Amino acid sequence: MPATPETLVEGRNHLADHCATCHANNGAGETEIGRNLYPKAPDMRQTETQSLSDGELYYIIRNGIRMTGMPAWGNPELGDSDSDSWTLVLFIRHLPHLTAADEMEMEEFNPKSNAEREEEQQEENFLNGNTNKEGASHEH
Ligand code: HEC
Known part of the structure; x- marks a missing residue:
């Protein structure tokens, strides 16, 4: 899936709605829940996350991480064509370049x-x- 303004906004709003409770809008993981989980939510802007392949990110989002707070998301029947999860992969790649405007708009989508x-x-x-x-x- 190509990163376009539209797919990035989709991923952004999705992350604000479903992931930010633990990962924070900027991906730093500095939320009450994120920092108190063990293992805690990582700073997804850093190399450890950014060096994962798109496929690995997609797999993690869809399957979660066993024995941690990271849940499995998305409909298992969609296989490789879960577009919600692909827009999340695009947006995780975009996290290191997040703007203040992005963050403000995300607040509208936080639960x-x-x-x-x-x-x-x-x-x-x-x-x-x-x-x-x-x-x-x-x-x-
Ligand atoms: C209930 C808290 C919680 C929620 C909600 C959550 N995560 Fe996570 N996530 C975690 C934790 C904790 C880890 C770290 C697990 C570990 O250390 O293995 C993690 C790890 C990850 C990783 C792997 C990063 C790395 O460097 O290994 C990705 C990618 C990720 N989450 C994406 C997402 C996305 C996208 C969503 C929303 C659809 C989401 N998470 C929702 C808690 C959460």
Whole structure:
């Protein structure tokens, strides 16, 4: 699969959604879960990961790593044509060149709790001047 702006964005959003809890958006592995697993999530921008072949990365993503926190992803029936996993391989290659803009857009795709979503909604209501909406007004 060729690295195009489209396939990279696909891989980027997928990583933000499924992998960043452990690996972080920038691939450094510096998240609460990532750094506390044993073995911990590696910094995927470094040579150890970048020197793996595309096929090896693909295999790891699809099969996970036995006896570690790295889960197996993707539908086993897809064989070599799991396009979600190939876009992830492309994006892992791109990690050393990540921009601040990339990282900001990824935050939109990071999993959120209901509480975080509600807080965002309240802030939005407040900014839009809808201060009478439930939960957004503060009368003491
Ligand atoms: C629950 C935590 C967790 C999640 C979620 C997770 N990983 Fe991992 N991943 C790990 C850990 C821990 C390792 C290191 C295992 C080891 O040391 O052998 C790892 C290793 C890897 C490696 C091998 C890197 C290397 O240098 O050997 C790749 C590639 C990888 N993960 C990609 C992904 C992708 C892509 C996703 C999302 C689809 C993902 N991971 C989701 C925990 C996670």
